[in-house]
Amino acid sequence: MVGRATRPTALASTPGLAPQPQVQFSDDNARVSAVLPTGESLEILLYGATVISWKDKNGDEKLWLSDAAKLDGSKAVRGGIPLVFPVFGTAPDHAATAKLPQHGFARTSRWEFLGKSTSESAPGQAADLSVKLDFGLSSPSLDSETQAKWPYSFNLIYSVTLSRESLTTSLVVTNDDDKPFDCQVLLHTYLRVKLTNPSTPQKDIANVEITGLSSASYVDKVDGATTKTQSSALTITGETDRVYTPSTPPSDPVTVLEGGKTAFTVVRDNLSNVVVWNPWTDKAAGMADFAPKDGFKNMLCVEPGAVGTWQTLEPGDAFEGAQTIGIGY
Numbered sequence: 346m347v348g349r350a351t352r353p354t355a356l357a358s359t360p361g362l363a364p365q366p367q368v369q370f371s372d373d374n375a376r377v378s379a380v381l382p383t384g385e386s387l388e389i390l391l392y393g394a395t396v397i398s399w400k401d402k403n404g405d406e407k408l409w410l411s412d413a414a415k416l417d418g419s420k421a422v423r424g425g426i427p428l429v430f431p432v433f434g435t436a437p438d439h440a441a442t443a444k445l446p447q448h449g450f451a452r453t454s455r456w457e458f459l460g461k462s463t464s465e466s467a468p469g470q471a472a473d474l475s476v477k478l479d480f481g482l483s484s485p486s487l488d489s490e491t492q493a494k495w496p497y498s499f500n501l502i503y504s505v506t507l508s509r510e511s512l513t514t515s516l517v518v519t520n521d522d523d524k525p526f527d528c529q530v531l532l533h534t535y536l537r538v539k540l541t542n543p544s545t546p547q548k549d550i551a552n553v554e555i556t557g558l559s560s561a562s563y564v565d566k567v568d569g570a571t572t573k574t575q576s577s578a579l580t581i582t583g584e585t586d587r588v589y590t591p592s593t594p595p596s597d598p599v600t601v602l603e604g605g606k607t608a609f610t611v612v613r614d615n616l617s618n619v620v621v622w623n624p625w626t627d628k629a630a631g632m633a634d635f636a637p638k639d640g641f642k643n644m645l646c647v648e649p650g651a652v653g654t655w656q657t658l659e660p661g662d663a664f665e666g667a668q669t670i671g672i673g674y
């Protein structure tokens with residue numbers, strides 16, 4: 346296991362040599378943050394290992410976080426990137442997970458910060474660093490109530506890598522038990538829709554288009570869980586809650602366009618589903634931690650996951666899934 350990292354890192358200097366740029370880093374035992382020498386930054390709560398902020402070099406926030414999100418560990422965070430494990434939604438008909446709350450317990454458990462590592466994008470490119478932050482959660486650290494509801498021995502390692510143009514989040518689930526277990530995982534990413542394209546009159550979700558899902562089948566959760574096929578680019582014009590199973594390789598990006606320009610690309614690794622969610626007016630109004638109430642116009646959840654079926658992990662087996670979100674304009 347990687348040791349705990351030390352507190353704020355400053356520029357390193359060697360007598361006679363110019364200081365080498367380094368990643369600024371802090372850990373106050375509740376949240377961990379990192380800033381690259383080039384200005385990009387990241388903030389992660391230990392509660393849920395929830396990424397709550399990701400900014401580009403200009404300080405522009407890339408993730409949507411509700412103004413009313415609870416950040417004190419009393420409720421799953423409304424925004425950022427909550428982690429869904431071991432069940433997506435609820436599964437009343439799946440005996441082993443039936444007792445768990447919506448989206449499982451990973452997003453409401455306190456994770457351990459395992460450490461950080463930095464790397465150069467290319468040898469000798471010291472100014473072009475990326476940083477990887479690792480977090481862990483395993484069965485003994487769950488509260489007794491949750492342990493009773495899901496009595497399996499498991500280990501989760503969640504790695505969040507910030508580089509100049511992208512954010513990668515990767516989850517490894519290991520079965521440490523002597524019996525198999527079933528699980529689902531999902532990276533519940535709230536992208537911020539901000540439209541900085543000056544030629545676009547309406548600066549919100551009305552001008553967003555999602556490509557890369559054409560011809561994918563999906564379960565439409567707002568239409569009685571019927572299965573449909575996406576015919577063209579997806580636009581958001583009302584409550585949207587869909588579980589896509591693209592037939593294209595996970596490395597083919599799902600692209601979020603704002604006013605015709607690429608705002609985000611989402612590439613999956615070993616995750617066969619993409620959930621697209623926007624609560625729209627009524628659902629947003631019904632969520633106490635959703636603010637402002639018209640915030641649905643500035644957010645879009647694009648959630649890579651493995652949720653269409655159960656991943657059955659035999660003792661000692663591991664499952665790994667990841668997303669890389671690239672920044673467009």
Ligand SMILES: O=P(O)(O)OC[C@H]1O[C@@H](O)[C@H](O)[C@@H](O)[C@@H]1O
Nearest residue numbers: 447448533566586587620622648
């Ligand atoms: O309110 P929660 O538990 O954070 O869930 C938010 C949404 O998460 C999405 O992933 C689900 O598809 C939706 O059905 C759900 O409403």
